[in-house]
Amino acid sequence: xxxxxxxxxxxxxxxxEAVVELGGVKKTVSMALTPEAxxxxxxxxxxxxxxxxxxxxxxxxxxxxxxxxxAAGDAAAAAAQAQAAAPGGGA
Amino acid sequence: xxxxDEFRDGAVxxxxxxxIAAELQPDRRYSFMEFCGGHTHAIARYGVAxxxxxxxxxxxxxxxxxxxxxxxxxxxAIQMALDQGAIVATYGDTMxxxxxxSLSLMKAKARGADIRMVYSAADALxxxxxxxxxxxxxxxxxxxxxxxxxxxxxxQAAREDLPNFSxxxxxxxxxxxxxxxxxxxxxxxxxxxxIDGFVGPAHVSIIIGSGPYEHFAEEYRKPVVIAGFEPxxxxxxxxxxxxxxxxxxxxxxxEFTRAVTREGNLAAQAAVAEVFxxxxxxxxxxxxxxxxxxxxxxxxxxxxxxxxxxxxxxxxVPDHKKCxxxxxxxxxxxxxxxxxxxxxxxxxxxxxxCMVSSEGACAAHYSYGRFRDIPVVSVPA
Amino acid sequence: xxxxxxxxxxxxxxxxxxxxxxxxxxxxxxxxxEELFARAFDNPALxxxxxxxxxxxxxxxxxxxxxxxxxxxxxxxPGGDIGCLSVHGTLNDVAMMGAQPLYLxxxxxxxxxxxLAELKRIVESMAAAARDAGVPIVTGDTKVVERGKGDxxxxxxxxxxxxxxxxxxxxxxxxxxxxxxxxGSIGEHGVAVLSQRESLEFETxxxxxxxxxxxxxxxxxxxxPEGAVxxxxxxxxxxxxxxxxxxxxxxxxxxxxHEADIPVQPQVEAACELLGLDPLYIANEGKLVxxxxxxxxxAALAALQAHPLGRAATRIGVVQExxxxxxxxxxxxxxxxxxxxxxxxxxxxxx
Numbered sequence: 034x035x036x037x038x039x040x041x042x043x044x045x046x047x048x049x050e051a052v053v054e055l056g057g058v059k060k061t062v063s064m065a066l067t068p069e070a071x072x073x074x075x076x077x078x079x080x081x082x083x084x085x086x087x088x089x090x091x092x093x094x095x096x097x098x099x100x101x102x103x104a105a106g107d108a109a110a111a112a113a114q115a116q117a118a119a120p121g122g123g124a
Numbered sequence: 125x126x127x128x129d130e131f132r133d134g135a136v137x138x139x140x141x142x143x144i145a146a147e148l149q150p151d152r153r154y155s156f157m158e159f160c161g162g163h164t165h166a167i168a169r170y171g172v173a174x175x176x177x178x179x180x181x182x183x184x185x186x187x188x189x190x191x192x193x194x195x196x197x198x199x200x201a202i203q204m205a206l207d208q209g210a211i212v213a214t215y216g217d218t219m220x221x222x223x224x225x226s227l228s229l230m231k232a233k234a235r236g237a238d239i240r241m242v243y244s245a246a247d248a249l250x251x252x253x254x255x256x257x258x259x260x261x262x263x264x265x266x267x268x269x270x271x272x273x274x275x276x277x278x279x280q281a282a283r284e285d286l287p288n289f290s291x292x293x294x295x296x297x298x299x300x301x302x303x304x305x306x307x308x309x310x311x312x313x314x315x316x317x318x319i320d321g322f323v324g325p326a327h328v329s330i331i332i333g334s335g336p337y338e339h340f341a342e343e344y345r346k347p348v349v350i351a352g353f354e355p356x357x358x359x360x361x362x363x364x365x366x367x368x369x370x371x372x373x374x375x376x377x378x379e380f381t382r383a384v385t386r387e388g389n390l391a392a393q394a395a396v397a398e399v400f401x402x403x404x405x406x407x408x409x410x411x412x413x414x415x416x417x418x419x420x421x422x423x424x425x426x427x428x429x430x431x432x433x434x435x436x437x438x439x440x441v442p443d444h445k446k447c448x449x450x451x452x453x454x455x456x457x458x459x460x461x462x463x464x465x466x467x468x469x470x471x472x473x474x475x476x477x478c479m480v481s482s483e484g485a486c487a488a489h490y491s492y493g494r495f496r497d498i499p500v501v502s503v504p505a
Numbered sequence: 506x507x508x509x510x511x512x513x514x515x516x517x518x519x520x521x522x523x524x525x526x527x528x529x530x531x532x533x534x535x536x537x538x539e540e541l542f543a544r545a546f547d548n549p550a551l552x553x554x555x556x557x558x559x560x561x562x563x564x565x566x567x568x569x570x571x572x573x574x575x576x577x578x579x580x581x582x583p584g585g586d587i588g589c590l591s592v593h594g595t596l597n598d599v600a601m602m603g604a605q606p607l608y609l610x611x612x613x614x615x616x617x618x619x620x621l622a623e624l625k626r627i628v629e630s631m632a633a634a635a636r637d638a639g640v641p642i643v644t645g646d647t648k649v650v651e652r653g654k655g656d657x658x659x660x661x662x663x664x665x666x667x668x669x670x671x672x673x674x675x676x677x678x679x680x681x682x683x684x685x686x687x688x689g690s691i692g693e694h695g696v697a698v699l700s701q702r703e704s705l706e707f708e709t710x711x712x713x714x715x716x717x718x719x720x721x722x723x724x725x726x727x728x729x730p731e732g733a734v735x736x737x738x739x740x741x742x743x744x745x746x747x748x749x750x751x752x753x754x755x756x757x758x759x760x761x762x763h764e765a766d767i768p769v770q771p772q773v774e775a776a777c778e779l780l781g782l783d784p785l786y787i788a789n790e791g792k793l794v795x796x797x798x799x800x801x802x803x804a805a806l807a808a809l810q811a812h813p814l815g816r817a818a819t820r821i822g823v824v825q826e827x828x829x830x831x832x833x834x835x836x837x838x839x840x841x842x843x844x845x846x847x848x849x850x851x852x853x854x855x856x
Contacts, residue, residue, distance in 0.1 A: 035160075035162065035189075035266065035267060035269035035270060035326075035327040035328065035855070035856050036162075036781045036854060036855055036856055037269065037327045037330075037353075038125070038128065038778055038779060039125075039126070039127040039128065039383075041126070055125055055775045055778070055779060056125040056128075056771050056772060056774060056775025056778070057709065057710065057771055057772040057775060058707050058708065058709045058772055058775045058776050058779060059707065059708040059709070060706075060707040060708070060779065061706075063244075063246060063273070063276070065276050065391075065395075066272050066273075066276070066389060066391050066392045066395070067389070067391070068391060075126070075127060077327065077330060077383055078779075079269055079270065079273070079327060079855070080215070080243065080244045080245065080266075080270055080273050080855050081243055081244030081246060081247075081273070082244070082272070082273045082276070084269060084272065084327070084330055084331060084389060084392060085330040085331070085383055085384075085389050085392075086383075087127055087382055087383055088381070088382050088383070089382075091381040091382040092127055092130075092382040094381070095360075095379070095381060095382055096130055096131075098360070099133075099136050099140065099356055099360060100136065102139065102140055102143045102360065102363060103135075103136045103137075103138070103139020103140050103142075103143065104139060105139075105143055105146075106138075106139040106140055106141065106142030106143025106144070106145070106146060107138070107139045107142055109142055109143065109145075109146035110142035110145070110146070113146075125771070125774070125775055125778065128778070132837070132838055134836075134837055134838045134839040137838055137839050138839055161856065162856075168842060169783075169836070169842065170836050170837075170838035170840055170842075171835075171836040171838060171839070171840015171841045171842045172838070172840055173840065174839075174840040174841050175838075175839055175840055188856060189856050190856060215854070215855045215856075216781075216852035216853045216854050216855070217852070217854045217855055217856055219852055220849050220852075230849075241852065241853070243705055243853060243855075266855065266856065270855065270856070355838050471845075471848040471849075472848050472849070481856070483856070490845075491843065491845045491848075492842040492843050492845070493842060493843065494831075494843060495829070495831045495833055495841075495843050
């Protein structure tokens with residue numbers, strides 16, 4: 034795996050460096066690979082370098098999709114259970 | 125941790141597990157390979173296997189740069205430190221990987237080799253500046269994710285004209301390894317590989333984009349879903365793969381849209397292209413020689429190439445004769461099918477690539493899942 | 506010309522450094538002991554100035570003895586230093602036997618060139634820790650090694666304590682059905698130390714949890730009948746995971762933990778994610794695991810929570826029959842896995 038985590042850009046120190054924050058931990062990282070990132074953005078940090086930006090809108094979309102799928106899954110599971118419990122069901 | 129914790133929600137996981145179960149066709153088995161160790165780690169650490177229906181089997185692929193690093197490369201690093209007096213800077217991951225003559229970087233250090241653990245390629249540059257009278261070699265390992273920072277370090281070294289800095293380049297490429305798994309001569313020897321689809325790399329894809337997998341999905345008729353490394357990402361990817369299989373489709377889908385685009389990170393790709401070029405062949409531990417599967421330093425940066433500077437030859441070192449890593453990495457065998465597993469070969473004393481890092485298929489099973497091999501003595505309350 | 510009898514120039518604790526004279530057994534060494542160690546640790550036994558200390562033991566008790574060598578880099582870290590750590594570490598080892606710690610001995614190995622100012626800070630921190638714990642340092646030793654042959658200072662401490670006759674607390678006493686309690690959140694000491702390492706440097710508000718636990722142990726033991734607490738252990742090096750595996754091996758049973766019940770501070774979690782480490786394997790210096798008979802678990806937990814060092818105590822799992830001795834864990838995510846021994850040193854990873 035390549036260990037990388039989303040962290041918020043707190044301050045740009047120079048053209049190439051920024052302080053980022055993850056869960057209350059602050060670290061100085063290189064921004065050379067994400068020149069477009071600005072304060073407030075979430076970047077993905079790997080070996081002391083921001084390697085990409087995190088798209089907040091897409092993250093929300095993905096979570097909404099999870100919720101939708103999970104709800105459908107729960108409903109399917111409940112229906113299967115009900116069918117199994119019903120007289121004559123669950124054949 | 126924002127954008128982390130939300131993707132580890134157990135309640136959603138149960139719903140996704142039910143959704144997967146509801147989509148499965150009865151009497152069909154589904155085998156998916158997660159290429160990356162990051163996915164293997166998530167599956168093992170969060171207990172994802174337990175949540176998936178028994179019809180779904182996850183095969184742990186070779187996507188751990190430490191696991192696939194051949195012994196011969198570690199030997200080279202040790203040689204530079206022990207015999208040629210260089211400071212070898214390395215990521216912590218490589219410290220324990222066994223090398224020839226019962227050595228490892230950690231054991232070489234105990235014998236007087238100057239091995240320094242660094243967190244970033246930039247720290248290796250710092251070491252070179254601080255020790256102008258010593259040769260400093262950065263032992264660069266990793267997939268496409270880890271390559272751009274090495275490229276930046278090389279560019280910076282050139283800019284500063286650092287005379288005592290060089291890089292032992294062991295960066296490897298994912299798409300060629302995935303292709304190799306389905307195509308190599310060994311696969312014919314093992315028979316048909318029972319893989320119905322791939323969970324594609326997360327952080328590698330941030331750099332290279334989803335584009336490079338398209339040819340693969342088309343040519344080999346295998347679905348690929350690029351997924352993040354959090355456990356919910358893995359489960360969603362499995363659901364998407366099940367759907368593709370059921371519908372007879374084989375395309376590249378992207379679950380990790382929050383970080384991966386089709387094009388990838390162009391700034392990073394440019395840095396890599398400037399400094400590195402393709403290697404014709406490179407040995408992967410467990411897979412053998414894989415054509416065009418690694419990078420080497422371009423002639424323009426040759427003075428920073430440790431292989432040239434130290435005149436290093438490469439000597440391949442075979443794994444234990446009974447090691448089944450090759451078959452396990454291709455999904456043909458399981459860790460417990462190997463007679464060395466858990467007896468001769470353990471995380472403390474790994475014999476083959478799958479046991480070397482905690483993300484290897486064997487190590488993950490040994491460290492996190494081996495209770496499943498024996499009758500369960502209790503059930504969670 | 507007047508000559509002052511016995512006059513020695515006071516040690517320069519501001520700019521001075523340890524040199525080989527301090528360990529040569531002559532006047533310089535005696536002066537260092539007098540002006541630094543004796544003054545800081547002052548107590549009647551030490552004041553005798555003899556080669557050892559003659560000490561009282563309460564009647565009807567067995568003697569418990571524990572020793573610990575302390576080496577740590579950096580020597581000073583957020584929340585503590587090697588000085589207080591060397592007191593807490595050994596006191597806790599005595600306390601985990603169920604004994605009341607009584608006395609400490611300390612041995613210093615100093616590296617030539619080590620700044621006396623730093624040594625003074627460390628010794629004073631050590632003295633404060635011993636004073637706060639109510640356990641005097643009654644005897645000691647100082648040696649000096651050449652520059653490059655030490656890491657500033659190494660401190661070995663030995664502690665003795667009194668164990669009431671008949672009390673048996675240990676790893677082998679745990680048995681299936683027992684409840685596993687943890688006195689608070691894990692990983693703070695290890696993360697505080699790692700945050701200061703040169704190659705890792707990150708900024709966090711996490712401080713080491715280093716603390717003397719015998720007060721917490723006394724409160725726990727007083728709250729339940731004699732024999733209700735089967736095992737006490739402080740999860741130091743190797744973390745909670747390794748400690749529980751040790752106990753599982755000693756008692757020949759397995760354990761089942763619930764990840765959701767193991768407290769971890771968010772910053773510890775985040776730092777571990779960044780470094781590729783697991784808080785279960787990170788060192789603690791002020792936490793304990795108590796394995797208690799199930800019928801007394803509630804009272805034991807309440808007693809822990811009533812003490813300032815156990816406020817965040819939780820019930821994290823149970824001991825269960827398992828000939829393989831697996832420590833298993835139900836993950837927060839809803840799956841299950843083995844919590845294995847630590848293999849090798851926990852090194853920060855990139856993949």
